[in-house]
Amino acid sequence: FELISDEGYRFDGRKPSELRRVRCNMGVFTQADGSAYIEQGNTKVLAAIYGPHEASNNMRSRVCLDKCFINCEFSQAMFSSAERKKRSRGDRKGKDMSAHIKQTFEAAVRTQLYPRSQIDIYLQVLHSDGSLYCACVNAATLALIDAGIAMKDYVCACSASLTKETSLIDINHVEELAGCAEFSAAIMPKLDQIIYSELNGRIHQDELGQLVDAVTNGCKDIFAVIDRFEVITDNTEIAVSPRSLHS
Amino acid sequence: MSNITIRLPSTRRTQNQYETGTSYLVTPGDVITEDTDYMRGHGTYCTGDADDKLYSSVAGVVERINKLICVRALKSRYTGEVGDIVVGRVKEVQQKRWKIETNSRLDSILQLSSVNLPGGELRRRSATDELNMRSYLNEGDLISAEVPQVNVDGILSLHTRSLRYGKLSQGCLVIVSPSLIKRRKNHIHNLSCGASIILANNGYIWIYTTQHSSQTEEGDGGFIISNESIPIEDREIICRLRNCIKCLAKRSVVLYDTSILYAYEASMSYKVKQLLDDEVCDEIVNKTIYLLQQANVGNSEY
Numbered sequence: 001f002e003l004i005s006d007e008g009y010r011f012d013g014r015k016p017s018e019l020r021r022v023r024c025n026m027g028v029f030t031q032a033d034g035s036a037y038i039e040q041g042n043t044k045v046l047a048a049i050y051g052p053h054e055a056s057n058n059m060r061s062r063v064c065l066d067k068c069f070i071n072c073e074f075s076q077a078m079f080s081s082a083e084r085k086k087r088s089r090g091d092r093k094g095k096d097m098s099a100h101i102k103q104t105f106e107a108a109v110r111t112q113l114y115p116r117s118q119i120d121i122y123l124q125v126l127h128s129d130g131s132l133y134c135a136c137v138n139a140a141t142l143a144l145i146d147a148g149i150a151m152k153d154y155v156c157a158c159s160a161s162l163t164k165e166t167s168l169i170d171i172n173h174v175e176e177l178a179g180c181a182e183f184s185a186a187i188m189p190k191l192d193q194i195i196y197s198e199l200n201g202r203i204h205q206d207e208l209g210q211l212v213d214a215v216t217n218g219c220k221d222i223f224a225v226i227d228r229f230e231v232i233t234d235n236t237e238i239a240v241s242p243r244s245l246h247s
Numbered sequence: 248m249s250n251i252t253i254r255l256p257s258t259r260r261t262q263n264q265y266e267t268g269t270s271y272l273v274t275p276g277d278v279i280t281e282d283t284d285y286m287r288g289h290g291t292y293c294t295g296d297a298d299d300k301l302y303s304s305v306a307g308v309v310e311r312i313n314k315l316i317c318v319r320a321l322k323s324r325y326t327g328e329v330g331d332i333v334v335g336r337v338k339e340v341q342q343k344r345w346k347i348e349t350n351s352r353l354d355s356i357l358q359l360s361s362v363n364l365p366g367g368e369l370r371r372r373s374a375t376d377e378l379n380m381r382s383y384l385n386e387g388d389l390i391s392a393e394v395p396q397v398n399v400d401g402i403l404s405l406h407t408r409s410l411r412y413g414k415l416s417q418g419c420l421v422i423v424s425p426s427l428i429k430r431r432k433n434h435i436h437n438l439s440c441g442a443s444i445i446l447a448n449n450g451y452i453w454i455y456t457t458q459h460s461s462q463t464e465e466g467d468g469g470f471i472i473s474n475e476s477i478p479i480e481d482r483e484i485i486c487r488l489r490n491c492i493k494c495l496a497k498r499s500v501v502l503y504d505t506s507i508l509y510a511y512e513a514s515m516s517y518k519v520k521q522l523l524d525d526e527v528c529d530e531i532v533n534k535t536i537y538l539l540q541q542a543n544v545g546n547s548e549y
Contacts (some may be wrong), residue, residue, distance in 0.1 A: 033324065052324065054354045111293060112303055115400050117352050145275060148323030150290065150304035153276030190276035192296075227274065 003163040022225045026146045034147025038139040042129035047139035051145040052117035058105040068114035072102040074124040107195040130172040131159045153188035158218030167214035185215045189223040273303040290318030325351045325425040325449040327403040331394045332434040334451035361406035389415040418455030423496040425450035428502040436504045490522035498532040509538040
């Protein structure tokens with residue numbers, strides 16, 4: 001079956017370079033230092049940040065004297081995908097995902113500011129509909145900003161696929177299943193740096209450039225959405241606090 | 248049959264409802280200045296490349312003191328300063344010291360030599376004292392203390408060598424963001440409504456009944472732990488204060504004795520449990536802000 005109709009639309013009615021609707025919310029948990037919830041189309045992810053705090057007892061061996069270490073735990077709810085499946089926390093997919101997210105944020109968080117500490121990133125997928133890694137990274141970025149942890153820049157992630165020489169960005173579950181190559185990347189939009197990229201499947205060398213461009217544009221679009229949201233919440237927060245009024 | 252409360256529709260708070268004044272907000276990665284003259288403070292960084300731009304690393308307000316530029320995050324963990332009063336929970340009993348959890352980046356340390364032991368100020372700490380550490384402060388106990396020193400890596404040292412500080416017995420702990428506590432000369436208040444309050448700089452607020460019996464102004468240093476039951480009226484006052492503080496914190500109003508007392512007065516027309524409703528909360532906070540503005544007319548502080 002075809003991923004793009006003759007009229008040039010995808011299954012869910014989007015154009016090839018169109019994102020799904022992004023909705024986000026910060027500060028959803030009171031207990032955590034920072035938290036965020038993001039919806040990218042039907043993919044829904046909750047992120048919670050604890051830290052920087054004293055290393056917990058079972059992670060003493062990972063303590064660094066000159067920087068903090070990041071501990072990431074990814075879990076998927078039993079009801080998140082079409083098949084109801086019980087996933088243990090330490091399964092292979094979850095471990096891979098945690099490792100990738102951890103690497104991504106080690107590049108972006110200014111870890112040397114927090115010696116001997118630990119930052120926990122907990123991610124919970126409530127509804128999975130493709131581009132899981134991207135939604136998780138975007139949620140974690142918002143949560144880290146909410147926690148007031150120093151970062152070089154936002155981290156925005158987006159995925160893309162290639163069909164009939166057209167690149168589709170922000171692919172959903174159906175498009176993932178179609179078996180085309182899937183390319184996802186995380187970038188720091190203001191500094192214009194790619195800090196993570198991953199390619200599943202095979203593409204021709206000449207097509208890579210097109211795919212990278214598509215993903216970069218997608219990430220910048222996501223950044224635009226997130227940043228606008230962020231600024232609005234900041235202002236309301238500020239406005240009611242008399243302390244910041246006279247500062 | 249439980250009552251069902253239906254909330255009124257509330258207007259979404261938009262940007263122009265409150266004027267932000269002159270505050271200048273940045274998010275991570277924003278360029279604050281391209282001028283190389285400025286010094287970089289907390290919350291900023293430069294890449295060290297050829298471009299000498301100053302970037303922000305947190306989302307918050309830019310503050311400039313002469314040539315120093317800092318960005319203060321909207322919300323963050325407690326960063327201790329010398330002279331602060333903190334409330335913390337004992338996490339671990341170690342040799343000659345306690346580890347105290349104070350909402351800061353690393354656990355704080357309370358040395359055995361910096362606590363008051365019964366029997367005089369100038370008493371040598373013997374091996375028996377070391378063995379009896381658990382009988383004085385055990386895991387899970389709450390204490391109030393002062394910060395005499397901040398170590399190089401950010402670990403706070405605490406001391407309780409004053410009868411004002413020490414173990415906390417009966418009361419209520421409220422946890423708010425540390426940035427909401429206003430820095431003042433005095434952080435321990437006997438409020439006129441009949442309860443006392445410790446507004447610790449780390450955002451832990453301790454509410455307890457005022458001890459009338461203690462002959463000194465200072466307190467008992469936590470040596471006298473009374474477990475006699477507190478009358479219901481006093482408990483109601485404590486609960487009301489707690490709910491008022493929660494309301495103020497929810498709307499990000501700075502917390503100090505005056506703001507809390509105003510909120511307490513504004514809440515008197517409601518029952519204690521009604522204060523948890525969002526509408527009532529809004530009303531109390533608006534009233535408090537109004538009273539604070541009234542009090543500060545002609546005062547440049549607000």
